Amino acid sequence: MSNKQSTQLKILEAAEQLFAETGFSATSLRQITSLAEVNLASVNYHFGSKKELIQAVLQRYLAVLMPRLDQEFNRLLSAQQPNQLTTVLSVFVEPLLELGQVQPQGTSTFLQLLGRGYTDVQGHLRWFFNHHYGRTLDKFVLLVQQSCPALPASEIFWRLHFSLGTIVFTMASNVALKDIAAADFNETVEIDGVIQRLIPYLAAGIAAPSAA
């Protein structure tokens, strides 16, 4: 076997670990290549630039997750009646947990990366995401609108962004929160436990009566 793939993979896995832990811009190529035990220049050789490495790390998960979500959204959209909001939200659970097959700890790592992606680099990654997966995202927004017919579209827009903030922030501080919860409440919380706690919180917030 050629060790081209091997080097690429070593870089990818070291990068995703460090990116998730400390963010994209705070992680240097020298940290990555040092952890991966490869030469510094190999990042530029295999990926071109740091920016393209970041995209490659995210793509490895998005390429699995997004088609899976798209398929679920289509299923719900073909239903005769509007779906319950918690049903729509719960659609994320399984595909996210299946990311553990991409990589051990894949679910947690990906969600942390997602958080970093929104708070770390501004604009660039958001554009990348909307450009590639905007269609799928629109289906989700439509499903939410159908399940909350009483809410105006602009209210839903704001509340979905509020919810994105909850998810992104929670996942970016995932490790810290787990530690605090363990210390203060003797709780052992795994990633799927956090997700299950999120659903009722988000559903209640999104479906809350308008302030008028």
Added chain:
Amino acid sequence: MSNKQSTQLKILEAAEQLFAETGFSATSLRQITSLAEVNLASVNYHFGSKKELIQAVLQRYLAVLMPRLDQEFNRLLSAQQPNQLTTVLSVFVEPLLELGQVQPQGTSTFLQLLGRGYTDVQGHLRWFFNHHYGRTLDKFVLLVQQSCPALPASEIFWRLHFSLGTIVFTMASNVALKDIAAADFNETVEIDGVIQRLIPYLAAGIAAPSAA
């Protein structure tokens, strides 16, 4: 008048603007001194280091806001019956809006800085905040617990962090969100409009029935 204060103020205001726009670590001292039209070395002369400049920028707002909040929390704690959750949350509105007196656009700027503080620098600012204002924060948590007697403390812990995520993320992407809302829904949204939208969303999420 001595222009010592003048230079310090020019740095402080240029720094807070750039910090809010692009984050703490992404903003260089040369950008700050260039915008403030002062010499590069004056930051270290007046503030000591970049880290201390960051703290000074935040302190200018926290020193006004936190005693104000503490006073409001004491008022609610002295009530005979538990307060409504929306009452507890609404306590933030006025003190936050009064930050406009510290500086034009002060409310919006401070909230963006808060968002940057939690997502940008890890650990350090969180510690600084808890150490200086932990007591005040504890009163708030107590008020929330009193208003939601049915919820276990651990559930409230998680939901308050979920809520912090919403606030921090929303405020960090404040400008972008306002632009999208303006383009997609012909809405003109000011900072107090966002705050008023947040209250019912957060209240519903925090008070949601437990999953189990």
Added chain:
DNA sequence: GTACATTTCAAACAGATGTTTAAATTCGTT
């Protein structure tokens, strides 16, 4: 107006960053 302390300034510092280069090595194919 002279003496002193405070503040400004241009320049340099030491270290880190992403990227490029060109030679050395390894690999697959004939």
Added chain:
DNA sequence: AACGAATTTAAACATCTGTTTGAAATGTAC
């Protein structure tokens, strides 16, 4: 085994970062 392509390597590159230096300028008090 030998050739050519793909990969790895050490070194240097240019640029940026926060910080320090010591002299110049400014302000203040007697």
